[in-house]
Amino acid sequence: MKLKVLGCSGGIGGERRTMALLLDDDVLIDAGSGVGSLSLEAMAQVDHVFLTHCHLDHTAFLPFLADAAAFLRQRPLEVHALPETIAALRENMLNGRLWPDYSALPSIDNPYIRFHPLHAGQPVPLGTRVITPLPARHAVPALGYRIDSGAASWIYSGDTAFHAAFWEGLAAMDNLKYLMVEVTFLNANRQGAAISGHMTAELLARGLEMLRRPVSLLIAHMESGREVETMAEVHAAAGEWQPRPVQAGQVFEF
Template sequence: MEVRVLGCSGGIGGLDVRTTSLLVDDDILIDCGTGAGVLDVPALMAIDHVFLTHAHLDHIAYLPFIIDTVGDYRSRPLTVHAAPETLRIIRSHIFNWLIWPDFSAIPDRAHPLMRFNELRIGEWADIDGRRITALPALHAVPAVGYQIRSETGASLVFSGDTTVCDAQIEAINAINDLRALIIETAFPNMQHDLALAARHLCPQMLFSVLDRLIVSPEIYVTHLKPAQAAEITAELAAYSGRLKPQILRNDQVFTL
């Protein structure tokens, strides 16, 4: 199984700065930010499943465009997996016929171009031997992270957007086959109060998470705000703990 980083920034700016989306093999997206825009139409047609961490625009922005572009090419609906609260938000505020058509009712509800699947914390979807499990997260809106586990028994965890979350740390520590942890750090330390208010992480907060991990994955940091990326990177380099954080990059590939 391969996980390719399509976008991993907290903002946009040209081809190199694009928001969160991960491609699992060729048929699964984890979040659907502007990073998904690098895929051409044949690649978009191959997407059968989208897993959303939460309903903020930087994580869902391209979902309406994808289903509008490829729906008529497909013989089966695109399945969108998310927590019940997230699905309620996007159905009420995006696919509501005002912002965008409700593709779960096109051409009709018996034969939709898109369908929704509720995935609560601790539940998983098994897709051809690949298991994707919803993990706890703590953000400004209802949110989850995901464990992505391959058929060969290796896992990657994506934290989603979160502040320090005791339940997520506990869940991560229970994953014995964890190879990599992709975890957000959106703000520099000087914006610690803003990170707390927005329920994101800054480097000091990330370090407190890493210090509590008993597993030993590679650590990759995502969701840096572009204006503060250099400052955050310098602060991350000062960490003296056991697990050394690296900056996640566009087009990085994880093989599990």
């Protein structure tokens, strides 16, 4: 299995792109501005989109993706998300005002987007690959994902505060290899992190204490312009895990 990071920043500016991961050629995890890096032909090959939550830095390019490749694909984009996320997109995005209702256009029988509700802990098999939603705690209902090739698992926390259920789940995984976790805020902004449901380096260290097993640790979703300071705090809090900032364009095979 091949995973390409299209976007992994907490915001935009220069080369920064918001969250989107391409799994092989046909599956996207989140649809932030990283989706805009794909060629039109690559967009047409995407069949499934798994969303962590409704926030725009994870969903803003979903309508553009459905639009851009529509005449090439001839089949709906299968969008998997929590029922609350689907409701938020229907009410606020695909509502006939901000954007047309692509879940009913061009026809009810063959729409641009078809929604599939999912729930934490319920695996979705796609051939030999299995994508399992993981529990998260954020300002709105949210998920992380386990992407399991069979040989190894790649974990993406999504947007989340410290959440014991997430870390307990990781500790029980037999083939855990990569952990991409958000560290949005500096330690000094722990109050902002608590209110908005995000991580700091201190909270990351608390989670890693529960993990107690080796993992390749990747840091994502840092505030634009504060990546260097944030990584310094991550190294201070969890240096023994050899954390690395994940970069747009990186490819992982597992």
